[in-house]
Amino acid sequence: MSTTLSTPVDGARPFSEFASLPASEIRERTWAAKRRLGNRVVVLGHHYQRESVIEFADARGDSFKLAQLAAASPEAQWIVFCGVHFMAESADILRQPHQAVILPDLRAGCSMADMAAAEDVAEAWDRLTRVHGDTIVPVTYMNSTAALKAFCGEHGGVVCTSSNARAVLEWAWAKRARVFFFPDQHLGRNTATAMGVPLEAMAEWDYRAEDLERQNARCFGEGARLILWRGFCSVHTKFSLQQVREARAANPQVRILVHPECPFDVVQHADLVGSTEFIIDQVRKAPPGTAWAIGTEINLVHRLGLEHPEQAVRSLQKNVCPCATMNRIDPAHLLWALENLTLGHVVNKVAVPEEVKRFARVALDQMLALKGAGAPARAAMARD
Numbered sequence: 001m002s003t004t005l006s007t008p009v010d011g012a013r014p015f016s017e018f019a020s021l022p023a024s025e026i027r028e029r030t031w032a033a034k035r036r037l038g039n040r041v042v043v044l045g046h047h048y049q050r051e052s053v054i055e056f057a058d059a060r061g062d063s064f065k066l067a068q069l070a071a072a073s074p075e076a077q078w079i080v081f082c083g084v085h086f087m088a089e090s091a092d093i094l095r096q097p098h099q100a101v102i103l104p105d106l107r108a109g110c111s112m113a114d115m116a117a118a119e120d121v122a123e124a125w126d127r128l129t130r131v132h133g134d135t136i137v138p139v140t141y142m143n144s145t146a147a148l149k150a151f152c153g154e155h156g157g158v159v160c161t162s163s164n165a166r167a168v169l170e171w172a173w174a175k176r177a178r179v180f181f182f183p184d185q186h187l188g189r190n191t192a193t194a195m196g197v198p199l200e201a202m203a204e205w206d207y208r209a210e211d212l213e214r215q216n217a218r219c220f221g222e223g224a225r226l227i228l229w230r231g232f233c234s235v236h237t238k239f240s241l242q243q244v245r246e247a248r249a250a251n252p253q254v255r256i257l258v259h260p261e262c263p264f265d266v267v268q269h270a271d272l273v274g275s276t277e278f279i280i281d282q283v284r285k286a287p288p289g290t291a292w293a294i295g296t297e298i299n300l301v302h303r304l305g306l307e308h309p310e311q312a313v314r315s316l317q318k319n320v321c322p323c324a325t326m327n328r329i330d331p332a333h334l335l336w337a338l339e340n341l342t343l344g345h346v347v348n349k350v351a352v353p354e355e356v357k358r359f360a361r362v363a364l365d366q367m368l369a370l371k372g373a374g375a376p377a378r379a380a381m382a383r384d
């Protein structure tokens with residue numbers, strides 16, 4: 001059921017011809033290729049992309065917004081997705097039949113999505129339902145493989161984003177007593193805590209345990225209302241309570257603004273918590289002179305600082321690294337994908353198998369059908 005990726009395309013120009021080109025030439029030729037392709041191509045850029053890639057994006061957004069934008073650009077035959085693999089899969093699930101989705105570098109994965117292999121989730125589900133029967137709803141975060149979205153669609157579950165996790169959990173608990181949430185434990189725990197669910201009602205599923213039954217015993221208990229897959233984002237878990245304390249000590253007026261993929265204690269001590277779009281919105285509407293310490297991917301924080309010189313924007317962590325996988329998409333790979341399109345060669349096409357697509361769409365459609373599903377996380381987590 002895994003996504004198939006295109007193998008080398010006959011006649012396509014190899015990446016080796018592009019790898020060592022000077023930056024100025026890459027930039028010039030990328031603009032030229034974009035002009036030649038016109039509205040036959042749409043370039044989508046995730047907020048975490050670097051500036052030298054994002055400048056070519058026709059639209060920017062978070063993963064779900066970009067997948068929707070792809071489907072809403074019917075004139076585009078090719079969707080070049082500057083993001084990571086699960087995002088390109090989502091765009092392929094939602095795209096129109098005449099479109100193809102291209103990921104400029106297939107190594108652009110997501111370490112969090114990779115922490116939840118479909119077969120491991122299926123095994124956990126089998127063990128949990130043997131004990132809990134049909135009292136569980138599976139919920140997957142958007143940051144997961146298409147196979148997991150399909151798993152949720154097939155088992156009465158749903159997809160959530162960091163914007164609508166609260167609405168999704170409300171829906172799931174109205175339906176059944178328990179939620180099995182994957183792959184990001186932090187989004188699940190932080191959202192449920194903001195809803196008033198006590199930590200004692202949450203249990204973690206350690207997918208790496210040698211003895212799955214014994215080491216995950218709490219997940220089989222009657223009191224487990226939320227079973228959290230022990231996955232995490234390697235970028236957002238770099239933020240710590242110590243950094244929050246240091247930022248406040250340096251400037252008592254600073255506003256701590258973080259993403260819900262951050263650890264529990266960081267979220268508990270932040271002023272505002274929300275999705276990528278929420279973070280952008282908070283900075284956009286703040287008065288001049290506002291000081292921010294932001295806990296999310298550094299390329300976005302850096303861009304917010306450039307776009308809002310009237311405010312003092314900095315990262316919560318001084319020496320934070322960018323998301324390594326997101327940054328696999330570089331100007332040379334983007335040029336390689338676009339110039340090949342001008343020659344009629346579709347390289348790095350992402351194609352989700354039809355049977356996976358069918359059930360993944362069920363879970364995505366269920367998310368869209370939820371009242372408040374498109375609403376931002378403000379009501380769920382923002383605090384003043």
Ligand code: SF4
Pocket residue numbers: 048084109110111112113143233234235236297323324325326
């Ligand atoms: S920032 Fe985290 S969740 Fe997002 S792509 Fe990178 S590793 Fe995955």
